[in-house]
Every structure is written in C-alpha cells, then in structure tokens.
Amino acid sequence: MDRDVSASHELRSFGRRRGRKLSPRQETLLGQLLPRISLDVTRPAAPDQLGADDTPLWLEIGFGGAEHLIWQAEHNPAVRIIGCEPFEEGVVKALAQIESNGLGNIRLYTDDARDVLRWLPPACLERCFILFPDPWPKKRHVKRRLVSAATLALVARALKPGGDLRIGTDIGDYARTILIAAAATPQLEWQARSAHDWRIRPDDWPETRYEAKAVREGRQRYFLIFRRTSPHGNG
Ligand SMILES: C[S@@+](CC[C@H](N)C(=O)[O-])C[C@H]1O[C@@H](n2cnc3c(N)ncnc32)[C@H](O)[C@@H]1O
Structure with missing residues (x-):
C-alpha cells in the first residue's frame, strides 16, 4: 500500500537524531534486531504488526532512554x-534491553510518532504515553512543542473509549498549554480530582531519565492523565 503518513506542514518536534559514534554491538543491533521489530507504516496496520485483535496495544511517544518503555x-x-x-x-x-531481557512485546518506530498515530486504526490503543516531551523553551521555538490540540486530536482518534493518555512534564507553562489543548479536545477528559492527582506519579508509571533530572534540579513535575470518553464515529 502506498500511503503518505507524514504531514508536510508539521514542524519537527525533536532535536538531533544522532549523538555519539555507535559501538560495533550497537551497529549490529541496529542492523539486525531493529529491522525485525520495526513498524512499517507503508504497509497496512494489520495484526502481523499490531498483534492479534484481542492483544492490548499501548504507544509510547519519545521514549528517550527507554526506561519507561522497558519497565512497562x-x-x-x-x-x-x-x-x-x-x-x-x-x-x-531500547534494542540492547529488548535483546538482553528477551522482550518480544515491543515494536519500534524510529521517526515522528505522528506518522504512527495517523496510520493506526481508530480506537485501537488502550494507553498512550508522552513523557517529558521536549520543552523547546525559547520563544521562537515554542511552536515546535509536540503536544498541541492537533496532536491530541490524533491521539484521541487512536485511543479506545476508556483508554488513557498519560503526559508528564516539568515545565509549568507547557502543562498549561497541554491542559488548554486537552480542553479543546472534547473526547479527552482530564482525570484529576485534586492536586494530589497531578502532583504524585502513579506507582505503575516509573521514573524516566528526564524526570530524574527535573527532581535533581528541584523542578515541579506534572503528571496529567486524560481518558478517552465519547464513543467513536468512523474515526
Ligand atoms: C525530553 S526527551 C524525554 C525522553 C523520555 N520520555 C524521558 O522522559 O526521559 C523527549 C524525547 O521525545 C522525542 N521526540 C520528540 N518529538 C518526537 C516525535 N514527534 N515523535 C517521537 N519522538 C519524539 C525526542 O527525540 C526526545 O528523545
């Protein structure tokens, strides 16, 4: 299937793609393990890639050092x-831990997660995680922030009714933007009933590297959980 999943008007929300030179073992993981577990969004979103229809499906966007992905x-x-x-x-x-821990339930996509959100069938995800998205603190870069009403609309379409979107951030101004974007997305309902609910990380949400840095540097963290509410139409 020839399908264009990227949207040319979207600004890039991530920084550099490459860092240090890879070790020979890392090169091998990229060359041999990655192709076996990569999502191919040019092919249909069918059970060979997503698992059987009754397999719960979760999505983590921007997993960074993969601490949360591997734990889950x-x-x-x-x-x-x-x-x-x-x-x-x-x-x-992620690949090193998938191999050493023998994990067979992870699939990777090494590009913009919004391609995957557009490619997924409607109402297929039980959970979606966006943990500490890049803050893009400079005023001229704020428009690169990943979480916006447009991104939340894509997430809401892919979530099952009753499915959860979890977003963490350590930037107060970004937390506000996220809540405003969610308020503009009628299918998503913020689950917090008291300040405790957004200040305290749930037990089944392990700390990531970026959160640990925020703790060391004394920043408040915001743990925002939204639920997909209304029934779907045709997606
Ligand atoms: C600030 S880091 C946080 C990493 C990790 N979630 C954590 O909490 O430690 C944000 C990550 O999101 C990734 N990212 C940014 N935009 C993305 C996008 N459109 N699709 C997938 N990943 C993205 C970046 O490459 C980066 O690794």
Whole structure:
C-alpha cells in the first residue's frame, strides 16, 4: 500500500537524531534486531504488526532512554507496546534491553510518532504515553512543542473509549498549554480530582531519565492523565 503518513506542514518536534559514534554491538543491533521489530507504516496496520485483535496495544511517544518503555514491557507481558523515538542513542538503548531481557512485546518506530498515530486504526490503543516531551523553551521555538490540540486530536482518534493518555512534564507553562489543548479536545477528559492527582506519579508509571533530572534540579513535575470518553464515529 502506498500511503503518505507524514504531514508536510508539521514542524519537527525533536532535536538531533544522532549523538555519539555507535559501538560495533550497537551497529549490529541496529542492523539486525531493529529491522525485525520495526513498524512499517507503508504497509497496512494489520495484526502481523499490531498483534492479534484481542492483544492490548499501548504507544509510547519519545521514549528517550527507554526506561519507561522497558519497565512497562516487562511488567505487562500480555500487552504489545509500540515505542517511537527518532534519536538513535535512545533506539540502541531500547534494542540492547529488548535483546538482553528477551522482550518480544515491543515494536519500534524510529521517526515522528505522528506518522504512527495517523496510520493506526481508530480506537485501537488502550494507553498512550508522552513523557517529558521536549520543552523547546525559547520563544521562537515554542511552536515546535509536540503536544498541541492537533496532536491530541490524533491521539484521541487512536485511543479506545476508556483508554488513557498519560503526559508528564516539568515545565509549568507547557502543562498549561497541554491542559488548554486537552480542553479543546472534547473526547479527552482530564482525570484529576485534586492536586494530589497531578502532583504524585502513579506507582505503575516509573521514573524516566528526564524526570530524574527535573527532581535533581528541584523542578515541579506534572503528571496529567486524560481518558478517552465519547464513543467513536468512523474515526
Ligand atoms: C525530553 S526527551 C524525554 C525522553 C523520555 N520520555 C524521558 O522522559 O526521559 C523527549 C524525547 O521525545 C522525542 N521526540 C520528540 N518529538 C518526537 C516525535 N514527534 N515523535 C517521537 N519522538 C519524539 C525526542 O527525540 C526526545 O528523545
């Protein structure tokens, strides 16, 4: 199937793709393991890539060093988790742990997660995670921030009714933007009932590298959980 999943008007929301030179082992992981577990969004979104229809499907966008992705895959072996990350060092970290821990329930996409959101069938995800998205702090870069009403509309379409979107950030101004974008997305309902709910990270949400840095540097973290509410139409 020839299908254009990228949207040319979207600004790039991630920084560099390559960092340090890879070791021979990392090169091997990229050359041999990655092709076996990569999503191919030019082919149909069918069970050979997404798992059987009754397999719960989760998506993590921007998994960075893969701490959360690997933890979730280990603790939820019946779930299939798609991890998206364009930064090569993050991808090889995930691959190294997938191999050493023998994890068979992860699929990777090494480019913009919005391609995957557009490619997925409607109402297929039980959970979606966007943990500490790049803050793009300079005023002229704010428009690159990944979480916007447009991105949340893509997430809402892909989530099952009752499915959750979890977003973490350590930037107060970004938390506000996220809440405004969610308020403009009628299918998503913020689940917080008291300040405790957004200040305290749930037990089944392990700390990531970026969160640890925020803690060290004394920044408040915001743990925002949204639920997909109304029934779907045709997607
Ligand atoms: C600030 S880091 C946080 C990484 C990790 N989630 C954590 O909490 O440690 C944000 C990550 O999101 C990735 N990213 C940014 N835009 C993305 C996109 N459109 N699709 C997939 N990943 C993206 C970046 O490459 C980066 O690794």
